[in-house]
Amino acid sequence: MSLIVALALTLLLGLLGSRFTGRLVRPEDGALYRAVLGLFAGCLVFHAAMVLLDAAGIPWSRLSLFAALVPVGLLAHALLPRAPERVTQPLDAGGWGRWGWGDNLALFALLAFALFSLALWIVMPDFVYHWGVKGARFFYDRSIDYAYLSRGWNWPINPDYPTMLAEIYASVALFAGRFDESAMMLIGVVWVAAMLVTVRETLRQAGAERFVRQAAIAVVALSVATFGLGHIMGGAADWMIVLALIAALPPLLAPLSRTTDLQIGLVGAFAAASKTEGVVLAAFLILVQLARHALPRVWREPGWLWRESWKTGLRLGLPAAAVVLPWLAAVRFQHLYHPLKSGPFDWERAAVIGPALLRVFQIDSWHQIPWCLVLVPLLWLDRRVRPVAAVVTLQALFYLYVYFTAQADVEYLVLTSGPRLLLHLVPAVLTLGAVAFRWKSPVI
């Protein structure tokens, strides 16, 4: 029953979100990528409803959630524009969208990950230590229980993290009537599945030839499933970051347009609502897209910077700001920030961080796959994939910055967090590698 509820909830969120994505879809976007954008929008509308109900002091219930979301969905359906009809590309007609052997391998890997997740054999410890306990507590309290989060002894549950995932868990439990771990694991499987269809869409839009596309989808799926099984990543919030970065590939690889700006804005907001690392990812996505607009115009149209850049900035940054500002206010006014997390930059840590990172790259559960990150400097050489290479580089530098500043046993920190932080980047780099393998004219 709980599994059906979890699946139904994600489908309903996707349906709700699809009412909001009319202006966020390009004619060349495939059906499944449109569904992923719809899921993002649905999650964000749901998150806003949960936060507003909580702020208004209205306890979460099936009724209050329906009362908040159904009118919003109906209004959006009535007032907002429909998505443009899908334009079939010549490449699609050539059989590029057809199911193939790589898709079969990817499905096999996804099913294996799903079965182990639902059997609770690969539940990530962080699910027990913070995401799950927050979801269960919010379900019990029917709200974001700030009193519980701010207790001094509850610092291990990371009280200052964004709460969207815990809210999704609480709402699944709310509709199912109990907190069932398997149902929560299914939510994680949905993120992975959405990520894989977006990889497929990226390769299709990039015009990768059939063999490359099939091999790449299989390589990405097998890589993440390998790590998911070996490093027990079922239910990890990190899949949301992986998904967000992958979902940013089509708009970052496409020519600049108002629509791709809005897509980046939506993806950034989803990332920011997911996890603290996602807030930083959102900032980098916005920054890079803004740079794509600004850099070619700095000399040719210097007036653009003060005349138009703020409009572009709003399109890109407003959704993420709508997520981040209430979160920052909650952290600030509910006293959730952990003051010992950040300290001064210490170069001398390099002697510890370097060897520890080497061990992380060679960890058994990764099977040497993260060495693909050495491709990133080469990706900078390809003009088309450079924006994504920039995002990946900035995100990696941010993780390094944290290691150089965090007030913690740095070796322990690198060894425990490094493998899953690599997960954020590896699928995007593998996909980009395949895009750079293109030999026919791209669609986008």
Added chain:
Amino acid sequence: MPRKLILGLALAWCLQAFLSELSLGLGGYDTRREHQMTPAFWRFGTAPVRQLEQCLADVRANVPPGSFVAFTSPSGAGQADFFRLRWVAYRLPEMEVIPLYSPSAAQYAQYLIDYRTGFQHSLLEPMRPVRNCKLYRVRRP
């Protein structure tokens, strides 16, 4: 041809890595009931987790929701007591679970779960026996 070879080799590498993890995962799952791991590596369905869950099921039957419950367990390699506490907090979301070593425990705790340490204190009043642990009510002077 070389690019097909490169992609083919990458695919072969990932496939063998995946099958290797799949095999390890299946092996671990089949023997999960015999697993005796340190708490940092506990997984659902393993023997230590089931033992703790039996204790907590009995605690839930005896302690009202919303209570402040202190928890203590033997320290050990890999911060064993810390990770045991995290599982207890997860399994009792309707209660406020406080580590006994926290300064707040003396101020807030209404109950104490002693998971195999033999902790003694004059303010502790034993409650009815529970499986795999001891449950006390904290008397307030």
